Amino acid sequence: MASSNTLTSLGFVGFGEVGTALASSLKPVVEDIATYDILFDDPAEGPARKARAAELGVRPVDAPDELAGAHRLIISCVTADSARDVVSRAATWLAEGQYLLDVNSISPQGKQEGAAIVNGAGGRYVEGVIMSPIHPNRHKSPMLFGGPYAAPVAGFLNGLGMTITVASSDIGFASANKMCRSIMVKGIEALVLECLVTARHYGVEENVLISLDATFPGMNWRESAPYMLERVLTHGKRRAEEMRFSAKTVEAAGWTPHMTAAIAERIQWVVDTLPQGEARTLGQQDMNTILDRLARELAK
Numbered sequence: 619m620a621s622s623n624t625l626t627s628l629g630f631v632g633f634g635e636v637g638t639a640l641a642s643s644l645k646p647v648v649e650d651i652a653t654y655d656i657l658f659d660d661p662a663e664g665p666a667r668k669a670r671a672a673e674l675g676v677r678p679v680d681a682p683d684e685l686a687g688a689h690r691l692i693i694s695c696v697t698a699d700s701a702r703d704v705v706s707r708a709a710t711w712l713a714e715g716q717y718l719l720d721v722n723s724i725s726p727q728g729k730q731e732g733a734a735i736v737n738g739a740g741g742r743y744v745e746g747v748i749m750s751p752i753h754p755n756r757h758k759s760p761m762l763f764g765g766p767y768a769a770p771v772a773g774f775l776n777g778l779g780m781t782i783t784v785a786s787s788d789i790g791f792a793s794a795n796k797m798c799r800s801i802m803v804k805g806i807e808a809l810v811l812e813c814l815v816t817a818r819h820y821g822v823e824e825n826v827l828i829s830l831d832a833t834f835p836g837m838n839w840r841e842s843a844p845y846m847l848e849r850v851l852t853h854g855k856r857r858a859e860e861m862r863f864s865a866k867t868v869e870a871a872g873w874t875p876h877m878t879a880a881i882a883e884r885i886q887w888v889v890d891t892l893p894q895g896e897a898r899t900l901g902q903q904d905m906n907t908i909l910d911r912l913a914r915e916l917a918k
Contacts, residue, residue, distance in 0.1 A: 625717070625774050627651065629685035631704050632696035633658075633671055633678075635853070636721065636752050640693065642674045643756035647778045652677040652685055656700070683711035691771065692718045693746075698859040705732040709739035717771055721746040721761070723860040725797055725867045726790030733765060733789045742767040745789050746782075747796035751849075755781075764792035797867040801878050804861050807846040808884040814843060815916065818909035844905040850888055851901035851908070858886040891915045 627650035630637045634655070641651050653676050658664045668678040679685060682704075685692055692712070694704045701722035708718055718736050720729060720743065729745045736743035745764035752759055762785040763772045772782040785792040817823040830839045850857065861882035868875035888897065892915070900911055 624689050625691050625771075627687070627690045629653065629687075629690045629692045630676075631655075631682055631685070631692060631694045631708070632700075633667060633676075634695070634697075636695040636748070637693075638670070638674070639752045639756040640695065641671075641676045643758075644778060645675045650677075650690075651675070652679050652690075654679050654682045654685060656696075682707060686711045686713050686716065688713040688716050690716070691774070692716065694718060694720045694722060696722060697856055698722055698724050698863050701728060702732065705735045705743070709735050709741065712736065712739060712741040714740045715742060717742045717744055717767060719744045719746050719763075719771060721748055723747070723796060723800065723856075723863065724793065725863045725870065726793040727866065727870055728863060729764075729793045730789050743789070744768050744771045745792050747792045749796065749799070762792040762795055765789045794867065797864045800860055800864050801868070801881070804857055804864075804885065805877065805881045807850050807857070808881045810843050810846045811850055811888070811912075812884060814847075814905070815909050815912045818906065819913055819916075823906070823909065844908070847905065847908050848901040850885055851892070851897040854885050854889040854897065855894070858882050858889055861885060888912070 628641070628644065628648050630641050630651070630653040632655055633641070633653045637653060637655070641653060645651055653671055655667055657667050658678060658680070671678045692708065694701065694708070696704055701720065701724045705718065705720065712718060718741055720732055733743040733745065743765060744767050747762050749760045749762060758779060758781050761780065761782045763782055764784070764786045766787050768784045768787070772784050776782050785795065813826065814823055817826045827839050827843065830837065861878060865875035865878040865882060868878050892900065900908055
């Protein structure tokens with residue numbers, strides 16, 4: 619049975635932005651890191667993604683059950699809508715007492731369900747949330763952990779240079795922090811999107827930014843607004859999924875999630891409107907180019 623003293627390697631389920639950032643950042647202090655990503659099985663994307671892992675010194679595996687082993691900590695960092703599937707599948711292959719750290723952005727109820735599945739199968743579920751963008755700090759990004767097995771895993775990872783606080787021994791508390799924060803962060807992004815595309819249509823975007831800077835001087839809107847637009851364009855799918863889990867969090871608190879659902883809908887509009895490749899490229903352009911492109915879509 620695993621303990622924090624016997625953990626010697628890491629396994630990542632999911633090798634997208636978060637998995638790549640964490641694994642590459644931890645590789646200098648962890649000799650053995652392996653990863654599985656569902657896109658490894660994709661004929662178009664799989665070879666390049668596997669090659670990227672190998673370039674970083676991370677060993678790609680052909681099936682998630684190859685990550686089984688009591689001395690390997692599993693870190694699940696997939697899209698929010700795949701998080702439940704990961705724990706369900708992992709429950710069939712985790713070694714007795716093996717830790718699974720779930721850092722996906724899902725509701726407290728989703729984490730509680732995941733814990734029940736993993737712990738019921740003999741594994742050890744740890745709730746984790748990342749409380750900032752993963753870049754530039756990568757594995758040093760602030761995180762909150764929760765659950766009865768959180769403390770030993772946090773101790774092990776903090777020993778590798780991570781920045782983890784154990785928020786609670788109860789599953790769900792850490793994720794409540796993340797979900798409630800996300801309502802505000804993604805909500806501001808959605809408001810900036812809707813506000814500035816509309817303002818550009820009327821030719822008043824400069825006046826709006828001047829007014830916002832006067833009202834909220836600490837925000838530095840001329841820098842923060844383009845950054846927020848880029849985040850929606852580059853990571854819209856993931857952000858819309860996260861907001862749908864935030865809506866579930868609001869519902870579980872007894873509210874009808876009018877605002878949160880609208881945030882998810884506005885971000886999803888960008889995902890549905892622009893092909894992913896174009897959206898990523900557009901996100902690197904200047905603010906007015908972004909606004910003009912989105913405005914053309916609205917005019918159709």
